[in-house]
Amino acid sequence: MSDTPNPDLPFLGVLGGMGPLASAQFMLRLTLLTPATRDQDHLPAVLWSDPRVPDRTAARLSGGEDPLPWLLRGIGGLEAAGCGAIAIPCNTAHGWYDGMAAVTRLPILHIVDAAAEELARLGVSRGRIGVMGTAGTLAMRLYQERLESRGYDCIVPEPAEMEALVSPGIALVKSNRVADAYAPLAEAARILKARGAAAVVLGCTEIPLGILAGPHAEIGLPLVDTIDALALSALRWAGR
Template sequence: MDGERMLSTMQKFFTVLGGMGSLATESYVRLLNKRTPTKKDQDYLDYIVVNHATIPDRSTYILDHNAEDPTPSLVEDIKQQSLLKPAFFVLICNSAHYFYDDMQKATDIPILHMPKIAIEEIKHIKPTAKRVGLIGTPGTIKVGIYNKFIEENGYELIKPTQEIIEATEDLIFNDIKKKGQVDAAKYHALLQQMIEQQKCDIVVLGCTELSLAQEQAPDHNYPIVDAQSIIVDKSIKMGLALRQTTIDN
């Protein structure tokens, strides 16, 4: 099906830029469909998923600019999908937001900024929060993808210790990306250390693999900001609004 024909059959849709990694993208789609209010097939949202799994690792490049640069692949995906004219883009990778400005410059179509949107939700999740902890890939922690938004919203940023960074990296890369499984005990231990040792009021899951861990191992009482879960709800809200626009027109 060419772009013109697709536009004629699916006028109001959005594009999900995924594959970073694929299991996290699958989690996003699963939650998106589960939470969308439906009674029949036609009630689900119209969207395209780009599972570009071969994009070079974002955290590796952030930590070492001698590594393969994912920017060209990310920008090319934006340019290709923009030809289909989606209403907006969803970027399912926290570390990929390091390249957000280059991606947004490549299109007039808005790209939802997951870290920014997630931090804005803290006031609803835990209004009394002051000390906001962050866990994610080493690249996300190093370059401060979340730092600006945490501090601009008046919170104190609490970074993970080197021990917690290494334990988080082990869960993300060795368990989830490599083995395709979530170690619930490891995930819960990370949250426990951030809340009890680092004295955080709430912990931001700054990696979509951690969001997958939350989906599969939610049996804990630690207050969290699940960035991917939040962007799922934002996608549904905007997707349903697109459908209403279509009806009104």
């Protein structure tokens, strides 16, 4: 590292607030995953944390307000701030990926591609993979299509398991009750393991916050933290 900071280095743009705890955790993990010995070695980043973005699952499944105008406002703000790429630490928001990519010249790092690279890094390069996510993410088949095109076979929780375990676990994290979220989320992961999953992708950025708040090693299979996966993807973008 040179001692003179480069003012022209672009910022990483982080379109966040969905939820705000997940995007704060993304910033924390981005920092901790960066090889650094002083402030000046870290990545310049701008986090646009707008928790007012309408609920993505409600928009997709029950006619709720369209989040796209709010997402585009954030992208405009990140462009104006001098960002060179955009990371979005919310899986469900990737259902509007094409609409966002159509209006910006900046690359948007795709969280499902980041998760796939993390699966490969964990040595899981084919076979049955469990995917947990919001009902919106699973209904849009965000993971299923992209992972199946890479040769994986995806399984997801049954509707009754979504209703009893995954959706309540996500809601608990969104209301700051992280420790309470562990039990239902870990149970859903165990069920996917029992159905033959070789790994489980935590395909909603609230899920790792809940699962990692408890004794997650006991679940006994590789878990892909999509917050970390996206942070590693951002570091690769920055050449770190």
